[in-house]
Amino acid sequence: MEHYNFYKNRAEENKPFEPDGKNPLSFELSPDEQFPMLNRDGQPAGTKGKGTIIRGKEYDPPEPLQHAVNVALMLHKPLLLTGEPGTGKSDLAYHLALHFGWGDVEHFVTRTDSVATDLLYRYDSLAHFQKVNSQKERGRKLPVDEIEKLFISYVALGRAICDSSGYNDEKVSRRRVVLIDEIDKAPRDLPNDILTILEEMHFEVPQLKTAHGLQYPSKEKPIYKKTGNEELKPVVILTSNSEKTLPEAFLRRCVFFHIDMPEREHLMKILLLKKSILPGITEPERDEFITLFYAIRDLVKGKKPATHELILWTWWMRKHGFTPSDIYHYDKHAPTAKILLSGISVLAKEADDWKKVTEAIAAKLKG
Numbered sequence: 001m002e003h004y005n006f007y008k009n010r011a012e013e014n015k016p017f018e019p020d021g022k023n024p025l026s027f028e029l030s031p032d033e034q035f036p037m038l039n040r041d042g043q044p045a046g047t048k049g050k051g052t053i054i055r056g057k058e059y060d061p062p063e064p065l066q067h068a069v070n071v072a073l074m075l076h077k078p079l080l081l082t083g084e085p086g087t088g089k090s091d092l093a094y095h096l097a098l099h100f101g102w103g104d105v106e107h108f109v110t111r112t113d114s115v116a117t118d119l120l121y122r123y124d125s126l127a128h129f130q131k132v133n134s135q136k137e138r139g140r141k142l143p144v145d146e147i148e149k150l151f152i153s154y155v156a157l158g159r160a161i162c163d164s165s166g167y168n169d170e171k172v173s174r175r176r177v178v179l180i181d182e183i184d185k186a187p188r189d190l191p192n193d194i195l196t197i198l199e200e201m202h203f204e205v206p207q208l209k210t211a212h213g214l215q216y217p218s219k220e221k222p223i224y225k226k227t228g229n230e231e232l233k234p235v236v237i238l239t240s241n242s243e244k245t246l247p248e249a250f251l252r253r254c255v256f257f258h259i260d261m262p263e264r265e266h267l268m269k270i271l272l273l274k275k276s277i278l279p280g281i282t283e284p285e286r287d288e289f290i291t292l293f294y295a296i297r298d299l300v301k302g303k304k305p306a307t308h309e310l311i312l313w314t315w316w317m318r319k320h321g322f323t324p325s326d327i328y329h330y331d332k333h334a335p336t337a338k339i340l341l342s343g344i345s346v347l348a349k350e351a352d353d354w355k356k357v358t359e360a361i362a363a364k365l366k367g
Helices: 007-015 063-075 089-100 125-137 144-151 156-164 190-200 248-252 266-274 283-299 307-319 324-328 337-346 349-362
Strands: 079-083 107-108 121-123 152-154 177-181 201-205 224-226 235-240 255-259
Touching: 063 079, 063 089, 063 255, 089 107, 089 121, 089 177, 089 235, 125 144, 144 152, 144 190, 152 156, 156 177, 156 190, 156 201, 156 224, 190 201, 190 248, 266 283, 266 307, 283 307, 283 324, 283 349, 307 337, 337 349
Parallel strands: 079 235, 079 255, 107 177, 177 235
Antiparallel strands: 121 152, 201 224
């Protein structure tokens, strides 16, 4: 276990520290020492220095959720997902994008001060101001298409609408998946504003409403108006942690599904599917981890651990060479006893729960 005592080992390696590349930085972990990272750059999984997880690839939506997806796709409606944090609400969007070959997911995380334009585009007003001043000195005016190219960046729903009509670098029309996380954090008007834009497949960029912009590329379709292709309407996944009630008018325009904590049989399947994270896990080993997980989950009264925590904890235990048997036969005098208990922090997120679980382990899970 000393190999994974990064406080001790890395501190020793960095004495004396020389910022010239000869010494590793504190807490620099090799790929083998850290949880597999997401593959964010399109490189093959497992490439050295690159990600090893393709998000959504090993996701297994239960049959009722598959039916809800079918309803949303047939009706061209957004799918609103609720459920405990860690049950895979966001992962569904990445799974659908992979399953149907719809490219990268357009992801937006809602904030308490978000407005509709935040889901459409970003405007760099400072850079625009500086550029305009420099151009004035040269006696030149910026054409509106250059303003758009330099200072407007389309994001999330805005990019998906543009892509549906081929308004992109490749000039290719395509469908996109838009993931809007934690919609329940949004100001009251934002959910309805989002759905109105989606239904109309149209939005405007006021910063492009220059005299030239009203004429370019034509009076009928000026550059500041962005209109999508109805036949390639984005597939929108919205997630909510139910922190507050959403407007009824918004709910009326969505397809709804609640993701429950998976049943034991489904969890068994999920763990076996996580080959990039839990390579070589056997069915008996999987069953032991799940049985212990449920025993610990029953002890937790606050934020109960969900599927995500189970995966993280199982990976951590296996990485250290621990098995569920080490928990059931916990020995406080063992040299690795404290390390074994430290992993409980993945499952118990409040002080009272952590204390209760660790005390139960000391009492052989009979407490």
